[in-house]
Amino acid sequence: MLDLFDYKILNILQKNNLTPQRDVGYEIGLSAAAVQRRIKKMRELGIIEKDITVIDREKIGNNVTILVEIFLDSEKIEQIDALKYEFEKVSEIQQCYYVTGESDFFLVMVVPSMAYYENLTRSIFFGNENIKKFRTIVVMGITKNSLELPLNLFKPHEK
Secondary structure (H helix, E strand, O other), X not given: OOOHHHHHHHHHHOOOOOOOHHHHHHHHOOOHHHHHHHHHHHHHOOOOOOOOOOOOHHHHOOOEEEEXXXXXXXXXXXXXXXXXXXXXXXXXXXXXXXXXXXXXXXXXXXXXXXXXXXXXXXXXXXXXXXXXXEEEEEOOOOOOOOOOOOOOOOXXXXX
């Protein structure tokens, strides 16, 4: 579905989606119009999901990052789906992973303070009868924070 040019476009855009299409085209050897058509197609196909701005969390006062491991009481699919829906509505939850192993969910949360987080736990975790327990890990420092995907720029038969 994607060719080498598409992968090169994606590689540039995921680093800076405001890169002018003429600059993208110049870098990969296509016209700006060709780049524009390819980007439009990838948006229509859902390959490019959204164009976002990454905000420095500390500069706006959300400087506490918390990892939360969730253990459920019941693993009935209806209850799991209901919990997924609830987690999607909580803006402080940046990432939600439904996982295998001893725990059931792993969350990445960003909050302004531990007091704020404590209040949040009362409504989100303690207020949910299907959450047996949860474990909180407070992040002391962030070494890498990226949403960039590793893109293989070579098709397997081109190695």
